[in-house]
Amino acid sequence: MAQEEEIRYYVRIGTTDLDGTKSVRVALTGIKGIGRHTSTVISRMAKVDEYAKLGLLDEESVNRIRAAVEKYATSIPMWMANRPKDLYTGENKHLIGGDVALARDEDINMMRKIRCYKGIRHETGQKVRGQRTKSTGRTGTTVGVSKKKEGGQ
Known part of the structure; x- marks a missing residue:
């Protein structure tokens, strides 16, 4: 009878704790900035079976995945x-982890500062991407159609 392997339920890669019960390609999508395609590329760069459970991998394989995540941006x-074409530096970057939210916030603040249409919409809390606002996205008190009073002219 084979000896049962001990599974690690949390594996730390970068600044994120990943679910060790999921396959490598699914678990890597838990890191912000890494989607399904990127996770497949990273697992192939690390020479790890993308369908293996992350918690059952040995420490050497996990270290290879960590290294692949760090050097991913330079090798794609x-x-x-x-x-692509970062506004401030002009470089092509691939942001991972907390850098994604930080860059997004910086972009929104820049739009507010230059007073472009999207920046003004962000400031006022309205929809930004051209959605309908007559009937949806209402906040605050209820606004709607009121019935006319009958009988009193």
């Missing part, structure tokens, strides 16, 4: 980056 073509 431009079209795979999630931040």
Whole structure:
């Protein structure tokens, strides 16, 4: 009878705790900035079976995945980056983890500062991407159609 392997329920990669009960390619999507395609590329770069459970991998394989996540941004073509032509530096970047939210907040603040249409919409809390606002996205008190009073002219 084979000896049962001990599973690690949480595996720390970067600044994120990943679920060790999921496969490598699914668990890696728990890191912000890494989607399904990116996780597949990272697992192939690390030479790890993408369908193996992350918690059952040995420490050497997990370290290879950590290294692949760190060097991913420098080893991909431009079209795979999630931040091509960065506004401030002009470089092609792939942001991972907390950097994604930080860059998003910086972009919104820049739009507010230059007073562009999207920045003003962000400031006022309205929808930004051209959605309908007549009937949806209402906040505060209820606004709607009121019935006319009958009988009193």
